[in-house]
Amino acid sequence: MPSLALPAAILMGIYLAAFLALTARSARDAGQPVWLFGRDRRQGLPALLFRLAFAGGLIYPLLLAFGFAPVAEFATPPMPLRVAGLFLALAGALFAIHAQHHMGVSWRIGSVEGHSGAVVDTGPFRLSRNPVFVGQVALFAGFFIARPDIVQFALATAVIVAVSLQVRIEEKVLEHDLGAPYRAYAGRVRRWL
Template sequence: MPSLSLLSAAIMGGYLAAFLYLTVRSAQAAGQPVWLFGLGNRQGLSALLFRVVFAGGFLYPAAVLAAGFEPVHEIVALPFPMRVGGLLLALAGALFGIYAQHYMGASWRIGSVEGHSGAIVDTGPFRRSRNPVFVGQVAMFAGFLLARPDLIQFALVAAITLAVWLQVRIEEKVLVRDPGEPYQAYRQKVPRWL
């Protein structure tokens, strides 16, 4: 059976490849850039946290594989079935996040700036959550923490949770102004998370 580190790196690598592919496809469909982090609204901290988390999510298990040993001691000993369950949660989170991103199509944005919002998507996974991509991402990292319960994975979960919380606050402020009423109606019907 492949090692948990190999499977973690494969899940994260697959997620990142799909994320980038769908981002390029969305930019082509929208006919405009969808990477908005550099355009303002105090998104610098959340942008930095997302970059660190996703780089760490891939590089950490790859480094463990390359080193051939566990570089960080685990904070709790979990039985093997719970670790496998963690990887299944990570895979489910990755697949759900990619599905939700795919579902957004031309409305997909990375960051949020007034005047650059896509149309409100309120069907599919967006009928149950206003932020299903973020729900999937947090679930993915929570699964990695169960698979490898150490301080680095704990820090990655804390960082993704903070990044998501900061970014959602920014995005909601932008969407209240742009597009305004359609978002307000959507916000009344659908919860922020689940």
């Protein structure tokens, strides 16, 4: 990803800025904190993996852009494949941000019983119960396609593991808090796509 490293870093920076801005807006509109990681020990590992992956997703391409490539690629993809990977990352980022925006005051980071928002079953949530996570996985998969190396593999794997762990926790909390409406929604819409 040498020639695409700076665009990848810019894309991740814009994604993170939008993520944080939408999170702040949701907290303001909901009138309560929406950052729930830390209130439940079970979410410690997913929270750590998300933080490491997103920090790495920003720092690593910056290092590459400035000529520091600590590891070699597994293979050297042709430029069209690298560009396709970057477009997949862009599509994933846009999908995740659109889904987060669509959640509005129901947006939460982490999940704790008694702090769930209402079921959101419109927009991207008609396609997936977890479209933000789907978009985030696509973001990191795209970066791996653009530069297939051990660091990108580790970052993508960290996101996939974090998402898998977090979804299991969130589904139990949502079923407990929202009951029949959530069970009906889960019966209509797939977990991923």
